[in-house]
Amino acid sequence: MTQPHSHIATMAPYALAQMAPPPGKALVSLAQNESLRPPSPLVIKAAAEALADGAAYPDPDWTALRHALADLHGIAADQILCGNGSLDLIGCLMRVYAGPQRSVLMPAHSYPFFRTASEMAGAAVVTAPEQEETVCVDTLLAAVAPETSLVCVANPGNPTGTRIPKSELLRLRAGLRDDVLLIIDEAYGEYCDDDKTRCWDMVEDGGCVVLRTFSKAYGMAGFRVGWGLFPAAVAAQLRKVMNPNNVPHASQVAAAAALGDQAYMRETCQITGTLRDAAHGTLQRAGFDVVPSHTNFLLIRFDSAELAQEVEAALIAEGIFLRRQQGAGLPHALRMTIGPETATRAAIARLIQWKTGGVV
Known part of the structure; x- marks a missing residue:
């Protein structure tokens, strides 16, 4: 066998x-x-109409959805990648940047799929203590080792529900080596979104990825649409391991409709x-x-x-x-x-x- x-x-x-x-x-x-x-009634209507196009493969570049996201958030469309839920994107990141002889660092009470995806890639998992179920930047930085390739932080956290301010995320990024990629998973970002908390600008220096999803605040868990903002060099590598038809057509259309009903x-x-x-x-x-x-x-x-x-x-x-x-x-x-x-x-x-x- x-x-x-x-x-x-x-x-x-x-x-x-x-x-x-x-x-x-x-x-x-x-x-x-x-x-x-x-989901919004606009989502249900758009998805129903999109079913008529079910014989065709979905757009592998998620063109309409990417541009709708870019317009809404004021970010670059060509730096957006979409996935079959944000889990899909986390898995791709691990396949590209984790693996044997590398380790992935995360807070002690992190989203469990960070660990699962790391182990699937053959990487060692290292955790850093939290303080009152809240991410601690000091313990994370103290746990960085020569083999650390990725640091994963969900903010707000799952299952804790706690969050750290953007200033702490900036301090974390500043304390990491240039060859360590920081993943910030904002699956629950819409529940506490404001101009002071958004982290899109952290992607500009090339050492950070910010992920989001339509599963939570948009009520679209069954549609399986996640997305993220990636440095251009990181996005180019992820494209090599992504399923080119990862987000169904109806889901892409529905997600774009959801963005239109803020x-x-x-x-x-x-x-x-x-x-x-x-x-x-x-x-x-x-x-x-x-x-x-x-x-x-x-x-x-x-x-x-x-x-x-x-x-x-x-x-x-x-x-x-x-x-x-x-x-x-x-x-x-x-x-x-x-x-x-x-x-x-x-x-x-x-x-x-x-x-x-x-x-x-």
């Missing part, structure tokens, strides 16, 4: 959310960080933020340890991994699914997506019921 590469054989598979409710219980899914409402996206972020902050306050008043968040989810910490597992079981018994975070080095924590108000309230009520030992 043909044998896999040794570094693949020893890998743990990427952990997928398990969401099979008990018999008779309706599924309440708050484990996937999906949007609490569907009011809808901003309303989604506002609704989400209001529910998130209310949920944070309610849980905190009930005695839960909840990390302040800049995203569409909350991280709830417990005194032990065993306690987190007990709470998870109590929720699942009612068909409510949150996400344990052992893969991110937080086995004592559950991540709760801010979903539709009814679903979020049901999860909070069950958590409080567990906490008090009473009846909702």
Whole structure:
């Protein structure tokens, strides 16, 4: 029998959310960080119309989408690459710049796919301690080694929900060698976007990549569209390993339509933020340890991994699914997506019921 590469054989598979409710219980899914409402009506209309062109291959240059992104953000269209979700782009970056005899550095509680993609490329994974579940630039810089080729930072972080200011990202980039590429994953960037936080200009010196996605604030997880701004030299190398038909035509058209309805996206972020902050306050008043968040989810910490597992079981018994975070080095924590108000309230009520030992 043909044998896999040794570094693949020893890998743990990427952990997928398990969401099979008990018999008779309706599924309440708050484990996937999906949007609490569907995409803009403009997206649905554009995607439906694009299905008629399904016999043709998609545009391998994502021309209309790239130019729509460039116009919206005031960035260079020829430095934009699109992927089948931002995971696709992360994987391509690892194939090009990681690998044997190289290491990838990331915060201790990073987005778990950073680790998975690094291991798929055969690279060593190195983590640096965080402070209160927040990226620490000092520990990252202290952990840089001669073999470090990539540093990965999600900002805001997943699963923590915390973020560091742009000034800290600039300090991190300034402290890295020129041959180390900094990847800034802003999958949740729209939830805290403003002129002071945008990092597009950090790409100009050639040592930084900024990634985003349509999966979160735009409510388009099922369309699988990610994108990023890349230095020209990096983009040229990534093109060599990318699937030339990675983003379906209907998804490209739908994403471009989403960009044309910024009011809808901003309303989604506002609704989400209001529910998130209310949920944070309610849980905190009930005695839960909840990390302040800049995203569409909350991280709830417990005194032990065993306690987190007990709470998870109590929720699942009612068909409510949150996400344990052992893969991110937080086995004592559950991540709760801010979903539709009814679903979020049901999860909070069950958590409080567990906490008090009473009846909702």
